[in-house]
Amino acid sequence: MALSLNACILLLKEHHLLKSSAVQSDISVEMTGIAYDSRKVSGPTLFFCKGAHFRPIYLSMAKDNGATTYVAEKPFVEGNGLNALIVTNITKAMAILSAAFYDFPQDDLVITAYTGTKGKTTAAYFNRGILEEAYPKHVALFSTIDRVLGPNPDQRFKSDLTTPESLDLFHDMREAVDNGMTHLVMEVSSQAYLRNRVFGLTYDIGFFLNITPDHIGPNEHPNFANYLHNKMQLLVNARKVVINAETDHFDEVYAAATTTTYPDSIYLFASTDFEPARDDIQIDFRFESTEADTATSKFTVIPVTDKAAELNVGGHYSLSLIGDFNESNATAAIIGAGLAGVDAASAVPGIAKIKIPGRMESLAVSEHGTVYVDYAHNYASMKALLSFIEKEYNKPRILVVVGSPGDKGVSRRAGFAKVLTEYANVAYLTTDDPGFEDPADIIDEIDRDIDHDKVEVHKVLDRREAIEAAIKASGSNDIVVVAGKGADPYQKVRGVDTPWPTDMVVVTEIAESL
Ligand SMILES: CC(=O)N[C@H]1[C@@H](OP(=O)(O)OP(=O)(O)OC[C@H]2O[C@@H](n3ccc(=O)[nH]c3=O)[C@H](O)[C@@H]2O)O[C@H](CO)[C@@H](O)[C@@H]1O[C@H](C)C(=O)N[C@@H](C)C(=O)N[C@H](CCC(=O)O)C(=O)O
Ligand SMILES: Nc1ncnc2c1ncn2[C@@H]1O[C@H](COP(=O)(O)OP(=O)(O)OP(=O)(O)O)[C@@H](O)[C@H]1O
Numbered sequence: 001m002a003l004s005l006n007a008c009i010l011l012l013k014e015h016h017l018l019k020s021s022a023v024q025s026d027i028s029v030e031m032t033g034i035a036y037d038s039r040k041v042s043g044p045t046l047f048f049c050k051g052a053h054f055r056p057i058y059l060s061m062a063k064d065n066g067a068t069t070y071v072a073e074k075p076f077v078e079g080n081g082l083n084a085l086i087v088t089n090i091t092k093a094m095a096i097l098s099a100a101f102y103d104f105p106q107d108d109l110v111i112t113a114y115t116g117t118k119g120k121t122t123a124a125y126f127n128r129g130i131l132e133e134a135y136p137k138h139v140a141l142f143s144t145i146d147r148v149l150g151p152n153p154d155q156r157f158k159s160d161l162t163t164p165e166s167l168d169l170f171h172d173m174r175e176a177v178d179n180g181m182t183h184l185v186m187e188v189s190s191q192a193y194l195r196n197r198v199f200g201l202t203y204d205i206g207f208f209l210n211i212t213p214d215h216i217g218p219n220e221h222p223n224f225a226n227y228l229h230n231k232m233q234l235l236v237n238a239r240k241v242v243i244n245a246e247t248d249h250f251d252e253v254y255a256a257a258t259t260t261t262y263p264d265s266i267y268l269f270a271s272t273d274f275e276p277a278r279d280d281i282q283i284d285f286r287f288e289s290t291e292a293d294t295a296t297s298k299f300t301v302i303p304v305t306d307k308a309a310e311l312n313v314g315g316h317y318s319l320s321l322i323g324d325f326n327e328s329n330a331t332a333a334i335i336g337a338g339l340a341g342v343d344a345a346s347a348v349p350g351i352a353k354i355k356i357p358g359r360m361e362s363l364a365v366s367e368h369g370t371v372y373v374d375y376a377h378n379y380a381s382m383k384a385l386l387s388f389i390e391k392e393y394n395k396p397r398i399l400v401v402v403g404s405p406g407d408k409g410v411s412r413r414a415g416f417a418k419v420l421t422e423y424a425n426v427a428y429l430t431t432d433d434p435g436f437e438d439p440a441d442i443i444d445e446i447d448r449d450i451d452h453d454k455v456e457v458h459k460v461l462d463r464r465e466a467i468e469a470a471i472k473a474s475g476s477n478d479i480v481v482v483a484g485k486g487a488d489p490y491q492k493v494r495g496v497d498t499p500w501p502t503d504m505v506v507v508t509e510i511a512e513s514l
Contacts, residue, residue, distance in 0.1 A: 001032070001034075001101055001102055001103065001174070002030040002031060002032045002101075003030065003031055003034070003046065003097065003100055003101045004027070004028050004029065004030050004031070005023065005025065005026075005027050005028070005029055005031070005069055005083055006027045006028055007100060008046065008069070008071075008085060008097055008100075009021055009027070009085070011096050011097060011100055012085060012087060012093060012096065012097070015092070015093075015096050015200075016088075017087045017088050017089060017092055017093045017096065018085065018086075018087060018088075019086045019087060019088055020084075020086045021083070021084065021085050021086065022075070022083065022084040022086075023083050024081060024082060024083050025068065025083060029044070029068070030044070031044050031045055031046045031068060031069060031101075032044050032045075033045030033046070033066070033067075034046045034097070034098060034101045034167060035047055035048070035062070035067075035167070036048040036050055036051070036094065036165065036167055037058075038058040038059070038061035038062040038065065038067075039061070041061075041062045041065035041066060041067050042065055042066055043066045044066060044067075044068045045062065045065070045066055045067040045068065045069075046067070046068075046069050046070075046071065046097065046101070047059065047062040047067040047069065047070045047071070048070070048071050048072075048090060048093070048094045048167070049070055049071065049072035049073075049076065049079075049090065050072075050090045050091060050094060056076050056077075056078045057078070059072075059076050059078040059079050060078045063078070063079065063081070063082060067082060068082060068083060069082060069083035069084070069085065070082050070083070070084055070085070071085045071086075071087055071090065071093050071094070071097070072084070072085075072086060072087070072090060073086065073087060073088070073089070073090050074086065089196070091166070091195055091196035091197070091199065092196045092199045092200075094165075094166050094167055094196075095166035095170075095196055095197065095198070095199035095200050095201075096199070096200055098166050098167040098169070098170040098171070099166075099170050099200060099201075101170070102170040102171055102173065102174040103174065105170060105173035105174040105176070105177045106170075106173055106201060106202070108177045108182075109140070109173060109176065109177060109181065109182065109183060109184045110182065110183045110184070110204050110205075110340055111183075111184045111185075111186065111201075111203045111204050111205070112127055112183070112184070112185045112186070112203065112204065112205040112206075112207070112336045112339075112340060113185075113186050113187075113188045113203040113205070113206050113207065113234055113238065114127075114185075114186070114187050114188065114207045114209060114332070114336075115187070115188045115189070115190070115206075115207065115208055115209065115231050115234045116207070116208060116209025116210045116211065116231075116244070116247075117209075117210055117211050117212045117214050117215075117231075117378070117380060117381075118209070118210060118212070118325070118378075118380060118381045118384070119209045119210065119325065119328065119329040119332070120143075120144070120162070120187040120188075120189075120209065121143050121144050121145060121187060121356065121359070121375075122321070122326060122329040122356055122359055123207065123209060123329040123330075123332045123333045123336070124141060124143050124185045124186065124187050124333075125141075125143065125354055125356045126319075126329060126330050126332075126333030126334075126351050126354055127185045127332075127333035127336045127337055128141045128148075128185045129333075129350045129351050129353070129354040130333060130334065130336075130337035130342055130346060130347045130350035130351050131183050131185065131337055131340060131342060131350070132350065133342075133346040133347075133349055133350030134337070134341075134342040134346040134350070135182060135183060137151035137180070138151075138180060138181055138182045138183060139181065139182075139183045139184070139185065140172075140173075140176035140179075140181040140183065140184040140185070141184070141185050141186070142159070142163065142164065142169070142172065142184065142185075142186035142187065143159060143162070143185075143186075143187050144159055144162040144187060145158070145159060145356070145357055145358075145487065146158055146159055147159050147164075147172060149172055149175045149176045149179055149181070150175070150176065150179030150180070150181065151179070151180070152179075155175075155179055158489075161189075161191075162187050162188075162189040162191070162192070163186070163187060163188050163189045163191070163192035163197050163198060164197065165195075165197055166196065166197045166198065166199065169197060169198065169201075183340060185336075188234050189215075190215060190221065190227055190230040190231045191215065191220065191221075191230075193230040193231070193233040193234070194220075194221065194226070194230045198237070201237065202237050202238070202239065203234070203237060203238040203239070204238070204239050204240065204339075204340070205238060205239070205240045205241075205242065205336055205339045205340065206234045206235055206237065206238025206239075206240070206241050206242070207234075207241075207242045207243075207244075207332055207336060208231070208232070208234065208235055208241070208242070208243045208244065208247060208253050208257075209244050209247070209328075209329070209332060210244055210246070210247045210248070210380075211227070211228055211231055211247055211248055211249055211253070212248060212378070212379070212380040213227070213411060214227070214378045214380075214409065214411070214412070215227055215408075215409060216409075216411060217408055217409060217410050217411070218407070218408070219407070219408055220408060220409070228249060228252065232252065232253055232256040235253065235256045235257040235260075235261070236256055236257075236259055236260045237260075238261070239261070239265065240261070240265045240266075240267070240339055241257045241261050241265065241266045241267070242266075242267045242268075242269065242332065242335050242336065242339070243257060243266065243267070243268050243269075244268075244269060244270065244328065244332065245268040245269065245270040245274065245276055245281070245283055246270050246271065246274050246328075250277075251278075254266075254281065264307060267284045267285065267307070267308065267335060267339075268281060268282070268283050268284050268285070269283065269284060269285040269286070269287065269328075269331050269332065269335060270283045270285075270286060270287075271286065271287055271288065271289075271327075271328065272286045272287070272288040272302070282304070282305055283304055283305075284303070284304055284305045284307060284308035285301060285302065285303055285304065285308050285331060285335055286301075286302045286304055287299050287300065287301050287302070287327055287328070287330075287331040288300050288302065289324060289327060290316065292322060292324075292392065293322075294322065294362070294370070294392065294393075295320070295322065296318055296319060296320060296322065297318070297319040297321070297322050297323070297324070297326060297327055297330075298316065298317070298318050298319075299316075299317055299319075299327045299330070299331075300314075300315070300316050300317070301313060301314050301315060301317060301331055301334055301335075302314055311335070311338030311339065311343070312338065312343035312344060313334050313335065313337065313338035313342075313343060313344050313347055314344065315344040315347075315348060316348070317330065317334065317347070317348055317351060317352070318348075318352050319351060319352065319354070320352065320353055320354060320355050321354065321355060321356060321359060321360050322360055322388075322392070323360050323384070323385065323388050324384075324388055325384040325385075325388070326359075326360070330351055333351060334347050334351065337350070357486065357487035358373060358374070358375045358485070358486025358487030358488070358502070358503070358504070359374060359375055359486060360372060360374055361373045361374070361487075361504050363504070363507055363508060363511060365471055365474070365480075365507075365510075365511040365514065366511070366514070367476060367514070368471055368472070368474045368475070368476065368478070368480075368511075368514070369396075369397075369399070369471075369474035369475060369476060369477065369478030369479050369480050370478075370479055370480070371471060371474075371479075371480040371481075371482060371507050371511075372385075372389070372479065372480070372481050372482070373482045373486070373503045373504045373507060374481065374482075374483055374486065375483075375484070375485070375486030375487075376481075376483045376484065377404075377405075377409075377412065377432075377483065377484045377485075378409065378412045378415055379412070379415030379416070379418060379419050380415075382402075382415070382416065382419040382483060383419050383422070383423070385481065385483070386398060386400070386419060386422070386423035386424065386481065387423065389423075389479050389481065390423060393477075393479055396477055396478055396479045397425045397426075397474075397475070397477070397478040397479070398423060398424050398425050398426075398478070398479050398481065399424070399425065399426040399427075399428070399470045399473060399474055399478060399479070399480045399481070400420060400423075400424045400426070400427050400428070400470075400480075400481045400483060401428040401430055401463075401466050401467050401470045401480070401481070401482045401483065402416055402420070402427065402428070402429065402430070402432070402446075402481075402483045402484050403429060403430045403431050403432030403433075403434075403439065403442065403443065403446075403463070403484060404416055404432060404442050404445075404446055404484070405432055405433040405434070405435065405442075405492070406433065406434040406435035406436060406437030406439070406442060406492075407435035407436055407437060408435075413442065413445045413446045413449075414446075414449050416446050417446050417447070417448070417449030417450045418449065420446075420450055420455050421449075421450055421451040421454050421455055424455050425455065425456065426455065426456045426457075426458070426470070426473065427450065427455050427456070427457050427458070428458045428460050428466040428467075428469055428470045429443040429446055429447055429457060429458070429459050429460070429466075430443070430459075430460050430461060430462070430463045430466035430467075431443075431461055431462070431463050431491065432463070432484045432485060432491070433485075433488075433491055433492040433493075434491075434492070434493060435492050435493070435494070435495075436494055436495070439461055440459075440461060443459050443461070444459075447459065463491070463500070463506075464506050464510075467482055467503070467506055467507060467510060468510045470482070471507070471510050471511065471514070472514070482503045482507060485500070485502070485503050486503070487502050487503075487504070488500065488502065488503075489501070489502055
């Protein structure tokens with residue numbers, strides 16, 4: 001892969017991003033490397049000076065390691081002697097130049113993208129499962145949990161971000177294409193739009209699952225309007241659009257979709273119980289629960305409109321992942337697969353076997369209750385989870401182990417207090433990624449808003465001890481919910497990812513020791 005200085009200048013001008021340039025070398029000279037991290041520079045490289053914690057010394061280091069051109073929002077003396085491209089927006093410039101450096105890999109992939117406050121990972125996993133049934137070993141995945149760039153085990157690795165930085169995104173797409181991938185299913189966070197990680201990228205199919213207040217605070221979105229605005233950007237960058245008609249703020253979301261997409265390429269889905277508030281829209285797909293037990297969910301997808309019927313994905317489905325909210329996620333995945341040309345013959349077996357690390361994993365503990373480990377980590381997802389358990393198990397005694405992260409999502413703390421008061425009998429408040437905050441303070445903040453007449457609260461800082469105490473306190477008909485971390489293999493403590501065996505491993509170890 002390579003990109004000439006001349007091509008960089010032309011691209012930046014075309015996108016109205018170039019403020020000025022200082023050219024020190026032959027303009028046709030090619031750069032064979034691209035990086036935003038000085039530690040990754042080797043040989044003639046295009047280097048981006050970006051980020052809240054960027055320090056000019058990184059540019060000196062990049063220069064020492066062979067960088068020949070830097071891109072920044074202002075000139076740096078440390079860059080003297082290098083070609084300088086001064087731009088109006090560094091993250092947009094990085095996205096445009098990265099796509100070109102990796103030779104536009106998106107053009108060789110059918111891309112399906114999911115956004116929503118909750119359900120992105122689940123729907124993406126389901127969608128990939130169906131596509132893999134139809135196109136085995138040809139479907140890449142960019143998810144919060146992992147990135148799959150090829151069919152071999154060494155082409156699958158853990159994700160650091162839900163949606164990677166643009167440079168990493170286009171790098172990974174290129175690798176996926178070179179590994180023979182024809183399809184990509186990806187999650188797109190609102191943060192990805194806020195930070196221009198997907199600037200200039202068009203998806204073949206874009207999904208809007210739902211929106212509830214979350215990710216608002218330092219380092220994330222300044223307010224809900226900004227969160228919603230960024231989430232809706234996915235819709236104006238997709239050729240075909242699918243919207244969950246049950247989402248909050250439907251009117252704004254639908255209006256965003258119609259700004260760039262004709263109604264015949266916009267699909268709506270909802271459960272059979274749902275009555276739309278307006279009569280000028282038609283729901284294309286309905287889904288209906290038919291049966292559920294504690295191991296499987298069964299439901300039917302019903303095409304309602306002619307354009308929905310053309311996709312041939314109507315029928316009866318079964319999931320290995322319980323939770324009524326997962327039937328909504330699965331319906332989204334099934335429609336996504338249909339739009340990518342797959343019919344029910346592949347969709348039914350493709351989705352049936354999918355399990356997702358840290359999502360509704362369960363273990364029945366002898367002489368104690370059934371334990372669920374789940375990634376629910378805000379009010380809406382915890383409510384979806386606990387209300388499902390309350391209904392499915394006919395109002396069992398519910399013991400919940402939960403904490404809330406430090407340095408972000410501060411609104412989640414009050415949300416947990418509310419949902420615990422609504423559904424839990426016993427709460428074990430514990431540590432979850434405290435970052436630079438004191439976990440005891442976070443616990444106190446959650447505890448403050450809990451109604452203690454309704455919930456018995458225990459504060460147990462050590463997460464393993466909290467899980468153990470909850471399991472030991474549970475009786476055979478009780479349900480223990482260990483929430484918030486899913487399959488996270490670490491606790492973020494003071495800037496360090498401290499290894500954590502994962503909640504399910506801890507639950508299993510405790511169960512075996514009893
Ligand atoms: C607020 C935010 O999103 N920040 C992201 C952003 O940081 P940044 O651009 O400010 O960069 P920085 O960390 O200040 O680093 C400065 C620069 O110095 C460079 N550097 C550093 C050291 C060195 O020796 N040499 C060097 O060149 C670094 O490579 C970097 O380019 O770019 C970094 C990668 O370059 C990300 O790791 C970082 O994500 C932080 C850790 C984060 O927590 N992000 C969260 C909020 C996030 O993005 N979450 C969403 C999911 C939300 C959801 O669940 O819906 C996501 O998509 O994951
Ligand atoms: N459609 C939904 N509505 C409400 N809650 C949901 C829905 N789907 C999943 N959940 C809950 O949210 C949790 C996280 O689900 P998932 O990982 O699929 O969402 P996500 O959008 O990828 O989340 P995040 O952005 O936090 O990574 C699940 O473990 C479940 O408890």
